Amino acid sequence: MKKNALYAQSGGVTAVINASACGVIETARRHRDKIGKVYAGNNGIIGALTEDLLDTSKETPATIAGLRHTPGGAFGSARFKLKSLEENRVEYERLIEVFEAHNIGYFFYNGGGDSMDTAHKVSQIGERLGYPVTCIGIPKTVDNDLPVTDTCPGFGSVAKYVAVSTLEAALDVLSMAKTSTKVFVLEVMGRHAGWIAAAGGLAGQGGAEPPHAILFPEISFDQQRFLARVDSAVKKYGYCVVVVSEGARYADGRFLAEAGSKDAFGHAQLGGVAQVIAQMVKTELDLKYHYAIADYLQRSARHLASKVDVEQAYAVGKAAVELALAGHNSVMPIIVRNADRPYRWSVGTTPLSRVANREKMLPRSYITKDGFGITAACRRYLEPLIRGEDYPPYRAGLPRYVALKRVPVERRLNRPFVLK
Amino acid sequence: MKKNALYAQSGGVTAVINASACGVIETARRHRDKIGKVYAGNNGIIGALTEDLLDTSKETPATIAGLRHTPGGAFGSARFKLKSLEENRVEYERLIEVFEAHNIGYFFYNGGGDSMDTAHKVSQIGERLGYPVTCIGIPKTVDNDLPVTDTCPGFGSVAKYVAVSTLEAALDVLSMAKTSTKVFVLEVMGRHAGWIAAAGGLAGQGGAEPPHAILFPEISFDQQRFLARVDSAVKKYGYCVVVVSEGARYADGRFLAEAGSKDAFGHAQLGGVAQVIAQMVKTELDLKYHYAIADYLQRSARHLASKVDVEQAYAVGKAAVELALAGHNSVMPIIVRNADRPYRWSVGTTPLSRVANREKMLPRSYITKDGFGITAACRRYLEPLIRGEDYPPYRAGLPRYVALKRVPVERRLNRPFVLK
Numbered sequence: 001m002k003k004n005a006l007y008a009q010s011g012g013v014t015a016v017i018n019a020s021a022c023g024v025i026e027t028a029r030r031h032r033d034k035i036g037k038v039y040a041g042n043n044g045i046i047g048a049l050t051e052d053l054l055d056t057s058k059e060t061p062a063t064i065a066g067l068r069h070t071p072g073g074a075f076g077s078a079r080f081k082l083k084s085l086e087e088n089r090v091e092y093e094r095l096i097e098v099f100e101a102h103n104i105g106y107f108f109y110n111g112g113g114d115s116m117d118t119a120h121k122v123s124q125i126g127e128r129l130g131y132p133v134t135c136i137g138i139p140k141t142v143d144n145d146l147p148v149t150d151t152c153p154g155f156g157s158v159a160k161y162v163a164v165s166t167l168e169a170a171l172d173v174l175s176m177a178k179t180s181t182k183v184f185v186l187e188v189m190g191r192h193a194g195w196i197a198a199a200g201g202l203a204g205q206g207g208a209e210p211p212h213a214i215l216f217p218e219i220s221f222d223q224q225r226f227l228a229r230v231d232s233a234v235k236k237y238g239y240c241v242v243v244v245s246e247g248a249r250y251a252d253g254r255f256l257a258e259a260g261s262k263d264a265f266g267h268a269q270l271g272g273v274a275q276v277i278a279q280m281v282k283t284e285l286d287l288k289y290h291y292a293i294a295d296y297l298q299r300s301a302r303h304l305a306s307k308v309d310v311e312q313a314y315a316v317g318k319a320a321v322e323l324a325l326a327g328h329n330s331v332m333p334i335i336v337r338n339a340d341r342p343y344r345w346s347v348g349t350t351p352l353s354r355v356a357n358r359e360k361m362l363p364r365s366y367i368t369k370d371g372f373g374i375t376a377a378c379r380r381y382l383e384p385l386i387r388g389e390d391y392p393p394y395r396a397g398l399p400r401y402v403a404l405k406r407v408p409v410e411r412r413l414n415r416p417f418v419l420k
Numbered sequence: 421m422k423k424n425a426l427y428a429q430s431g432g433v434t435a436v437i438n439a440s441a442c443g444v445i446e447t448a449r450r451h452r453d454k455i456g457k458v459y460a461g462n463n464g465i466i467g468a469l470t471e472d473l474l475d476t477s478k479e480t481p482a483t484i485a486g487l488r489h490t491p492g493g494a495f496g497s498a499r500f501k502l503k504s505l506e507e508n509r510v511e512y513e514r515l516i517e518v519f520e521a522h523n524i525g526y527f528f529y530n531g532g533g534d535s536m537d538t539a540h541k542v543s544q545i546g547e548r549l550g551y552p553v554t555c556i557g558i559p560k561t562v563d564n565d566l567p568v569t570d571t572c573p574g575f576g577s578v579a580k581y582v583a584v585s586t587l588e589a590a591l592d593v594l595s596m597a598k599t600s601t602k603v604f605v606l607e608v609m610g611r612h613a614g615w616i617a618a619a620g621g622l623a624g625q626g627g628a629e630p631p632h633a634i635l636f637p638e639i640s641f642d643q644q645r646f647l648a649r650v651d652s653a654v655k656k657y658g659y660c661v662v663v664v665s666e667g668a669r670y671a672d673g674r675f676l677a678e679a680g681s682k683d684a685f686g687h688a689q690l691g692g693v694a695q696v697i698a699q700m701v702k703t704e705l706d707l708k709y710h711y712a713i714a715d716y717l718q719r720s721a722r723h724l725a726s727k728v729d730v731e732q733a734y735a736v737g738k739a740a741v742e743l744a745l746a747g748h749n750s751v752m753p754i755i756v757r758n759a760d761r762p763y764r765w766s767v768g769t770t771p772l773s774r775v776a777n778r779e780k781m782l783p784r785s786y787i788t789k790d791g792f793g794i795t796a797a798c799r800r801y802l803e804p805l806i807r808g809e810d811y812p813p814y815r816a817g818l819p820r821y822v823a824l825k826r827v828p829v830e831r832r833l834n835r836p837f838v839l840k
Contacts, residue, residue, distance in 0.1 A: 013595045015588075043598040072591030078599045160817055167818060168435075168720035171492030175433045178463040179498045184716060202818065274713075275695075292715035293694075296604060297585050300592035303724055306817065386817035397580055397726065397806035398587060398622065 002034055003105025005321075007056070008041035008048055010080075010111025010118075010140075013073035014154030015161075015302040016313035017110060017140050021074060022067040023317020024108050024138070025056050029064075034325055039102060039409055043076035045109075045118065049091060050417050051098050053409035066402030068314060069392035071302035074404055081114045083420070085121060092125040094417050100131050101412040106324050110138040110317075113146060116332055117356035123330045136320040137332035137352050140313075142299045144195040145359045148350040149334035151385055153316055154299070156309030159199035160386035161301045162188050162243070165294065166203035170210035170241045173290075177239035183230060183281045184241050185291040186211075187274035189298060191247040194218050194362040196298070200243030201374035202382055210241035212372075215277070217247030218362055219371040221256055226277075227284050229372055234287060248273050303399055307388025312345070319347045343384030422454055423525025425741075427476070428461035428468055430500075430531025430538075430560075433493035434574030435581075435722040436733035437530060437560050441494060442487040443737020444528050444558070445476050449484075454745055459522060459829055463496035465529075465538065469511060470837050471518050473829035486822030488734060489812035491722035494824050497531075502538045503840070505545065512545040514837050520551050521832040526744050530558040530737075533566060536752060537776035543750045556740040557752035557772050560733075562719045564615040567778045568770040569754035571805055573736055574719070576729025579619035580806035581721045582608050582663070585714065586623035590630035590661045593710075597659035603650060603701045604661050605711040606631075607694035609718060611667040614638050614782040616718070620663030621794035622802055630661035632792075635697070637667030638782055639791040641676055646697075647704050649792055654707060664693050723819055727808025732765070739767045763804030 007024050009017055021040075028035045040054045041047030047054070054075055056064070067074055082091050099107070109119040116137040123135035139146050144155035166186055173184045190196040194216035204210045212233035215221060233240035248256045257273040274291035281289050312335050319333035332355050336348040366378035374382070392399040427444050429437055441460075448455045460474045461467030467474070474495055476484070487494055502511050519527070529539040536557040543555035559566050564575035586606055593604045610616040614636035624630045632653035635641060653660035668676045677693040694711035701709050732755050739753035752775055756768040786798035794802070812819040 009595070012600075013592055046598060070591070071588050073595030076598060077595050079596070080599055163818060164723055165717050165721075167821070168491050168722060169716040171490070171821060172433055172716045172720040175429070175493035175497050176499070178466060178496060179500055180432075181716075186717075272695075275692075290715055291713065292717050293711065293713040294717070295710050295712035296589040296592045296601075297606075297712050297714070297717075300588040301585075302588060303584055383816060388817065389811070389814055391809070391811070394809055396803060397808065398583060401587070401591060 001103065002036050004036040004103050005038045005106035005108060006041060006048060006099065006104045007038055007108045008044045008110065009073040009075055009077040010044045010109060010115040011077060012142065012299065013077050014140060014142050014299050015071040015157040015305050016153055016310050018067040018070045018072070018074045019310050019313035020110050020138050020140060020153060020317035022064055023314040024321055025064050027318045027321040031321070031325060035106065036103065039104065040075040044078035044080065045082065046078045046080055046419065047076070048098055049094055049419060051411050051413050053102065055407045055409045058405055058407040063402050063404060068310065069302060070401040071300045082118045082121070085125065088420060092121060093129065095122055096126050096129050096131050096133070098413065099133055102409065105133060107133050107135045108138055108320050109135065110140050112141040113355060113357055113359065116352045120330055120352035120356055134324045134329045136324050136328070137355065138316050138320045139332055139334065142196065143190055143193060145193045145361070146355060147358045147360045148354055150337040150345070151312070151335050153309060153313035155195060156306035156312070156385035157301065158189070158196055158298050159382060160306040161298045161304050162196055162199045162294065163202035163386055164304060166200045166211055166241065166243055169292065170203060173239050173241060180288060181290045182234050182239050182287040183278070183289040185274045185277050185289065186243050187246060187272050187291065187293045188243060190217065190245045192217060192359060194245050197243050197245035198362060198366060198374050198378055199382055199386070202379065202386065206373055208237050211243045212237070212240045213242045214372055214374065215242065215244040215248040216362065216367060217245050217249060218364070219367060220251035221248050223280065227280070230281055231285055242277060244273050244277055246273055302392055305390050306386045307390040308385055310390040315347050323349060340380050340384065343387065421523065422456050424456040424523050425458045425526035425528060426461060426468060426473070426519065426524045427458055427528045428464045428530065429493040429495055429497040430464045430529060430535040431497060432562065432719065433497050434560060434562050434719050435491040435577040435725050436573055436730050438487040438490045438492070438494045439730050439733035440530050440558050440560060440573060440737035442484055443734040444741055445484050447738045447741040451741065451745060455526065456523065459524065460495040464498035464500065465502065466498045466500055466839065467496070468518055469514055469839060471831050471833050473522065475827045475829045478825055478827035483822050483824060488730065489722060490821040491720045501534045502541070505541060508840060512541060513549065515542055516546050516549050516551050516553070518833065519553055522829065525553060527553050527555045528558055528740050529555065530560050532561040533775060533777055533779065536772045540750055540772035540776055554744045554749045556744050556748070557775065558736050558740045559752055559754065562616065563610060563613060565613045565779045566775060567780045568774055570757040570765070571732070571755050573729060573733035575615060576726035576732070576805035577721065578609070578616055578718050579802060580726040581718045581724050582616055582619045582714065583622035583806055584724060586620045586631055586661065586663055589712065590623060593659050593661060600708060601710045602654050602659050602707040603698070603709040605694045605697050605709065606663050607666060607692050607711065607713045608663060610637065610665045612637060612779060614665050617663050617665035618782060618786060618794050618798055619802055619806070622799065622806065626793055628657050631663045632657070632660045633662045634792055634794065635662065635664040635668040636782065636787060637665050637669060638784070639787060640671035641668050643700065647700070650701055651705055662697060664697055666693055668693050722812055725810050726806045727810040728805055730810040735767050743769060760800050760804065763807065
């Protein structure tokens with residue numbers, strides 16, 4: 001009897017994670033002889049554990065096609081990491097139980113490093129419990145920190161958003177600098193690695209062109225050197241644009257965002273690093289500042305997605321199904337870079353064990369010696385990833401993002417499962 | 421002898437102020453028999469006062485055409501308000517002196533209410549000094565607070581940016597709400613009027629659809645009512661999206677942004693209102709939050725400009741030149757709404773004296789009774805303004821914004837002018 005598939009989204013969502021879902025579902029639908037229905041976990045792995053599944057077969061082809069241009073996680077995602085097998089074996093056993101109850105033979109897990117680890121373990125435990133499941137990981141993360149793959153779907157679009165926003169805001173600030181704001185700070189994501197901050201560097205070619213300083217998590221923040229940089233840019237170019245990673249930190253490891261202030265009740269403020277930087281510029285240099293915090297806007301900005309990113313997100317979803325049908329297990333499709341200029345890429349494969357729990361940091365060679373900019377090598381790596389536009393359709397001025405029917409799959413276990 | 425023209429940008433720039441510049445310059449170039457060169461004030465009126473002029477005739481037609489899709493103020497803008505005639509008559513006299521030295525007979529001033537007042541006075545003083553200048557105002561402001569005109573070029577694009585960003589971020593938050601952020605706050609511009617905040621309301625139709633609360637400057641902030649609203653949205657829909665105007669304030673007039681905290685040195689923090697709101701949600705409701713501050717991103721986001729807005733910005737620039745050639749003086753072209761559905765508009769005219777120093781506030785009838793949403797009347801007004809997309813050309817993943825040569829006009833007065 002042909003088996004059904006389970007697709008689940010995991011961790012922070014992106015502008016293109018649904019494009020991967022689209023790739024999975026459309027490809028599975030083209031192989032109805034081998035794959036039954038594609039179910040989705042409602043809120044990711046939590047839905048799988050609690051037998052809260054959605055039946056994607058109830059969605060029209062037009063709706064599934066629309067996932068390609070819809071941001072967010074259409075089936076719901078979750079920040080929920082399964083414990084180790086030793087600590088909480090019951091979670092893994094429960095997953096297999098749910099899979100068995102719904103005749104699920106394929107598990108497609110769309111997430112970052114932790115999720116790849118989970119998918120790998122599910123495959124192992126299924127084997128041991130006598131219910132083998134084909135587990136394929138699908139890479140996703142705006143942080144671009146997965147190893148082996150050249151890039152992670154989700155990153156190219158946030159990179160494009162940050163590069164374009166830096167360029168646009170810089171034109172605004174430049175126009176007004178004579179009588180108004182001199183220093184503009186844009187805070188971007190990337191708690192552990194500076195990939196996203198580096199993308200801000202694509203807005204200009206360095207020197208007079210913005211951004212005039214990028215603050216990476218990888219480079220210890222030195223207030224005097226930073227202020228000297230800002231002061232110099234303002235004197236030379238009339239203004240200064242700063243891109244700062246939320247993960248920027250002092251040499252002792254403290255985040256700048258933590259270094260801040262107390263509120264009226266004496267509580268530590270959870271203010272952003274942009275504000276800390278801006279206040280420093282005001283206090284020490286007495287320059288007028290503005291700051292923006294892109295926050296979720298940067299990872300949900302499907303209106304400005306990178307075409308390359310959308311295509312890669314779809315491709316890894318499609319490849320996941322094809323790998324499963326070809327008999328692979330415990331693997332993840334990856335993006336392989338075949339050439340820089342012109343950029344050519346293809347989809348490769350890596351074992352999940354090689355991806356799980358390893359982070360790819362921004363290499364030091366991608367950051368200029370002074371620590372405030374990106375090198376030619378970094379540009380060569382980043383530039384292709386923001387190429388091309390892939391606009392969603394619009395109606396009445398707004399993107400026509402699709403909404404799913406979200407038809408639940410009838411429960412068969414009827415035994416509640418309490419999440420720990 | 422035919423006269424030259426002076427074009428100057430004033431106040432906060434927008435995604436489409438250069439489209440107005442494009443309209444002025446292209447139209448003047450089509451009337452070379454009547455208008456000589458178009459000069460631009462370097463940094464707006466400051467350039468005019470200091471005889472720091474740029475010669476737009478040195479720019480290629482392709483560059484001028486490219487202004488239509490380039491954000492920021494290409495000639496530089498300034499926050500510089502001329503004092504009243506009584507207080508500083510010398511500034512007005514100096515302007516006329518510069519105009520005379522450069523044979524300037526037309527003054528096109530592209531700005532908000534203050535600028536319209538200045539243009540009006542320049543016209544009067546020229547008359548009195550025996551050097552009559554045709555002064556035409558060109559409306560521009562993201563705040564949408566100019567009277568008489570149906571809307572202000574610049575507003576439609578920021579409205580589209582805020583509506584789309586609210587929609588996109590809401591999809592992100594909804595995906596993750598089960599295990600992560602429950603409350604998302606987007607801070608937008610609009611110190612005095614809630615037009616921009618209202619645009620966030622276009623992201624959904626109310627009820628379950630985001631935003632679930634809009635905080636307008638026009639409605640006194642009531643913490644208990646606001647927190648009850650957030651609590652109710654989270655209980656009913658699982659999440660809550662808030663759009664807050666930077667001008668949100670308490671009943672006693674204090675801005676929420678001022679109510680905040682002190683830094684480590686005891687200085688009042690200049691933190692955004694988003695942070696104040698978010699902290700309140702955390703402290704009182706113990707809900708996980710995130711916030712974004714759009715800041716300059718919203719008014720420079722030419723990549724997401726409203727087509728209607730771009731067309732209107734160009735049209736008022738073009739009309740300004742045509743009005744001048746038709747013998748009008750001390751007037752401003754306005755946008756007239758002929759019909760809502762389908763939306764039809766035309767360009768009309770109003771005397772500068774009717775525009776100067778008057779603000780158009782968001783009518784109370786545009787805000788729902790509970791104070792947290794927008795009414796059907798408000799939607800009817802706003803919707804047409806965000807219609808249509810007008811994408812800039814891209815190269816290598818980035819918009820191809822134009823840079824001007826900025827060729828200076830040779831000085832003839834050689835007498836420095838000290839700005840007060």
